[in-house]
């Protein structure tokens with residue numbers, strides 16, 4: 001299989017089959033904490049990085065060859081080797097997958113392209129979107145996510161607010177917190193203001209625990225994560 005991986009069992013998604021929609025490390029960010037290594041194709045260009053027909057053929061084969069696991073799947077998740085919303089066949093893929101199986105579709109995204117009305121429309125038939133928001137100030141955003149030049153965090157927050165208004169599925173907003181990078185009281189206050197505006201169904205606080213692209217990126221202590229969770233209120237959980 002070239003584009004499909006897993007299934008992987010996770011606490012938040014249950015049994016999930018992953019699909020990668022991009023070439024290796026095609027992404028508009030180059031996050032300090034990325035587990036895939038440095039971004040080799042830093043781009044905001046949307047195109048059919050991976051042919052939609054090849055993904056669907058692979059998925060059909062997987063579903064046919066793994067009938068027991070297929071029945072147990074909770075999600076088919078777009079994630080993988082880069083930023084899934086860069087694939088211009090997003091909408092077609094979601095529709096075709098829904099014609100093949102009743103399994104819910106989840107899209108994990110860095111949120112950079114949600115400001116586009118077209119991207120939001122293409123995501124409309126997903127069941128769950130897990131967008132990232134690691135900072136609410138431009139300085140912290142650039143430090144942790146190392147975005148493509150010109151991407152503004154205010155635009156990303158605007159895209160997330162618009163997504164919430166139009167999207168009928170679930171939105172679980174993920175915030176990755178790294179020690180000394182985006183965990184200052186000022187940053188958390190600004191993040192809280194942004195999250196209040198966005199109004200996701202859940203806020204998932206995460207912190208690096210495995211090897212990261214840049215050495216020396218540390219996670220927060222469990223006590224600090226709990227304090228921050230309290231700031232975000234009842235919808236927040238530590239994942």
Ligand code: SF4
Nearest residue numbers: 027029030031034110
């Ligand atoms: S957005 Fe995701 S794939 Fe892109 S660099 Fe960050 S963690 Fe890696």
